Amino acid sequence: MNKQIDIQLSANRKEKPSFSSLKFGKTYTDHMFIMDYSRENGWHDPRIVPYQPITLDPAATIFHYGQTVFEGLKAYISENEEVFLFRPDENIKRLNRSSVRMCIPEVEEELALEALKKLVSIDRDWIPNQEGMSLYIRPFIISTEANLDVTPSQTYKFMIIMSPVGSFYKEGMSPVKIAVESEYVRAVRGGTGNAKTAGNYAGAMIVQEIANAEGYSQVLWLDGKENKYIEEVGSMNVFFKINGEVVTPGLSGSILEGITRKSVIELLQHWGVPVSERKISIEELYDAHQNGQLEEAFGSGTAAVISPIGELSWKNEKMVINDGKTGELTMKVYKALTGIQTGKEEDPFGWRVKVD
Known part of the structure; x- marks a missing residue:
């Protein structure tokens, strides 16, 4: 060639x-x-x-x-x-x-x-x-x-x-409201959820339209088998800070392996912040909110980098997170990533690639 x-x-x-x-x-x-x-x-x-x-x-x-x-x-x-x-x-x-x-x-x-x-x-x-x-x-x-x-x-x-x-979301770094989707699914294990292919996004558009009409910026997807475990938020990976630990859904075969997701995990580990990749159910998240342990939540992806979540709606219940404000750790992650990306901060990981 x-x-x-x-x-x-x-x-x-x-x-x-x-x-x-x-x-x-x-x-x-x-x-x-x-x-x-x-x-x-x-x-x-x-x-x-x-x-x-x-x-x-x-x-x-x-x-x-x-x-x-x-x-x-x-x-x-x-x-x-x-x-x-x-x-x-x-x-x-x-x-x-x-x-x-x-x-x-x-x-x-x-x-x-x-x-x-x-x-x-x-x-x-x-x-x-x-x-x-x-x-x-x-x-x-x-x-x-x-x-x-x-x-x-x-x-x-x-x-x-x-x-x-410019900014992917009109809200910028202001927390967004998210609806938990319980009827439609984005992907299933063994399907194409871990591939970045057009059909995954086309199939999600109807749900996005419904969510927007009801005043939500995005939807929180649950797994396609049990309709129980959290997978992604819109077209982004998702993180929750629960009682001091950051949790993100583990890669199950139906979740896209985001580069920003990977970077967030490595950044938190570098800071010594407890972070785990595992199954997390919507019930566990609801219980954490009820117990006052759901401290922060955010989505991660290339387009928005970090998108704070201020509210989740599930079965007519509203989970307001951190009083609807951007969390301290969420903002720290955003500033660190964008600082590395734009050359404002040191890059101890070698992530930044200069173009001549």
Whole structure:
């Protein structure tokens, strides 16, 4: 395979929007990365080109059988104009784990990281330099073969697009209200819950719509077998501080292994804060609240980084957490992660990757 990345720069650069009025995922940079796959040639023809539409046959398998995976990460610009990525190697590794589950050929990690860095470097002037803003990066793979037979595609496209973004939630770091979902499920063990694939998100949209209509920002998912154990909050991993210990649901096969989740756990361990990955039921959480031991709760993910939870609604019962205020540990975690990401804080873990 030719590993040289061809670069075609845009002759017509877009007018950049006011960064202060950005909406999440609505604006895109000048360039994108594309690489093709075929059974005969493997992954080939890596290139950076002007951002543009792509053309697919109506029978392309992505439209019919949903063979796709994606990732999400961010680029940050520091006060002295240095550009950083946060643990991008972990995103590429997870992309490949998701690909294995969805019967998609894995990409070469070194090449994917090189392409990602080059693309960010070319469009670095799209990175907002305002507090809380960043450049969101979306690598993804889609199946492209025109074939209505239910078999894995023989051709694919790996692409990376980028979008300058502000806060994911309009509430910012203000605590959000969450509804516990007891009817629908997000995923089950043995399914695709631990892969980052489109169908997981499509199936969750109806529940999100219902929750929003009832005044909630997101839903708390329970397991698909017993409808009892906590799994994720919206599309984020979730943490609870109970009687001094931080608890997050263990990876059961239906929970996505978040890079931010992993970072939070490692950060808490570094601080000497008790943290455990285990099963935790909604009943246990309710009892902890009733006993005054549910001290803090927050979601973690690339888009929002950390999202404090101020209230949970379950079976017409409202669990107000920390008087509906952002907890001290929650804020400490948020400041530490964003400080490392933006270069404001020391990085003792080697998570921050500089882009030349």
